[in-house]
Amino acid sequence: MTTSKLTADGVEIAYEVIGLSGPWVTFSHSLGCTRQMWQPQIQALAGRCRVLVYDLPGHGESAVPSARGSL
Secondary structure (H helix, E strand, C coil): CCCEEEEECCEEEEEEEECCCCCEEEEECCCCCCHHHHHHHHHHHCCCCEEEEECCCCCCCCCCCCCCCCC
């Protein structure tokens, strides 16, 4: 899987899209975790769904928001 990044509200967010067709499934992790926690579910769904997983700001490979943009 290849990590991509986008910038939203001035914060770089790391994400992955797995699978080429089928309904979309999105996984978001809880605080203190990363998108890697969803690996078993991703493997189970990748052949029949398009799966979007991402790291919340300040987690995993996503950037830490500045004080101005903090949550």
